[in-house]
Amino acid sequence: MKVALYPCIRDDGIGTYIRGISPFLPVTSIDYPGRALSPFQFIKPLPSGYDLYHVPHFLVPLFCGRKKVVCTIHDIIPLQDNFGYRRWKQGFLARRIEWSVRRADAIICDSKTTKEALLERFRGIIEPRVIYPGVDQPLTKASSDSSPYAFPYFISVGRRRPHKNTKRILEAFAAIQGAFDSHLVLIGKVEPSDSDLLELAAKLKVLHKVHFSGFLTAEKLAMHYRFATALLFPSLLEGFGLPVLEAMSYGCPVITSNCSSLLEIAGNAAALVNPVDLNAISTAMLRIAQDAEYGKQLTQKGYLNIQRFTWEACAAKTLEIYRTVLGIKESV
Numbered sequence: 001m002k003v004a005l006y007p008c009i010r011d012d013g014i015g016t017y018i019r020g021i022s023p024f025l026p027v028t029s030i031d032y033p034g035r036a037l038s039p040f041q042f043i044k045p046l047p048s049g050y051d052l053y054h055v056p057h058f059l060v061p062l063f064c065g066r067k068k069v070v071c072t073i074h075d076i077i078p079l080q081d082n083f084g085y086r087r088w089k090q091g092f093l094a095r096r097i098e099w100s101v102r103r104a105d106a107i108i109c110d111s112k113t114t115k116e117a118l119l120e121r122f123r124g125i126i127e128p129r130v131i132y133p134g135v136d137q138p139l140t141k142a143s144s145d146s147s148p149y150a151f152p153y154f155i156s157v158g159r160r161r162p163h164k165n166t167k168r169i170l171e172a173f174a175a176i177q178g179a180f181d182s183h184l185v186l187i188g189k190v191e192p193s194d195s196d197l198l199e200l201a202a203k204l205k206v207l208h209k210v211h212f213s214g215f216l217t218a219e220k221l222a223m224h225y226r227f228a229t230a231l232l233f234p235s236l237l238e239g240f241g242l243p244v245l246e247a248m249s250y251g252c253p254v255i256t257s258n259c260s261s262l263l264e265i266a267g268n269a270a271a272l273v274n275p276v277d278l279n280a281i282s283t284a285m286l287r288i289a290q291d292a293e294y295g296k297q298l299t300q301k302g303y304l305n306i307q308r309f310t311w312e313a314c315a316a317k318t319l320e321i322y323r324t325v326l327g328i329k330e331s332v
Helices: 012-024 039-043 087-103 112-121 166-175 194-203 218-227 242-249 260-266 278-290 292-308 311-326
Strands: 003-005 027-029 052-055 068-073 106-109 153-157 183-187 210-214 231-233 254-257 271-273
Touching (some): 012 027, 068 087, 068 311, 106 112, 106 311, 112 260, 153 242, 166 183, 166 194, 166 231, 166 278, 194 210, 218 242, 242 254, 242 260, 242 292, 254 260, 254 278, 271 278
Parallel strands (some): 052 068, 231 254
């Protein structure tokens, strides 16, 4: 069985997915030299010489011939709301997604939420299989045994796209300042759009308490999780939500949404809030900050919850898909 994982993406959640499953699968990872979402990748034929091609998102090339293709769909957020996409780009992504799911010989989804969204949007496609990604084992020792800051802080992790709800995070953070003196650390690549958040922070009079960390190494991210009051992840829409599990693996209490895939993966191990209810977000922040026992309960539930998500299990179920597509009935 010769399997190519193409295109191999190094960044963001897809990169984490590829790094997580690859050690446990008989795959050869093949890079695409440009941007995976470019039209050029779409029209470039699949590399030759493999029995099966595992495409790690809606990136199935146009010219596949009769080659066997397994496609993992992490989310279809570009189809579910505008979220800042320009119309031409949203249209291009819509066509990429539809081609990928209609051409694939098997579809893998990260969550039931994504599977249901696909089936609602596209009639007559192959029934997707839900295979939860894993969460990396926590680093046993971060770069320091003390907090990276001399003050209590909440964290928000990930690219600050509109559906991440960062403006409401800022507003909820500002709302609790009279009751709990803390800071907010926004972790992830600094982008030009962050200027809007800086303006909002200044308007809310919390600019001096809002910090943009930029990209963090795994060791520094672990340290931030370990000492944070809580992770704030009240996203409006997610295909999975890996930071929720990462935080739980480090004993960090989580505040996340009571909808989309976040309810599915967090279960009862997080403070679940309506992501459009500012008061619900700020109330959850205050409860965790002021009720140590509640925070400990969430931490313990989080440790139990992450046991449902391992890369070994994800890879084993993915291998079953490979064998089914190739008609292999016994282990190889």
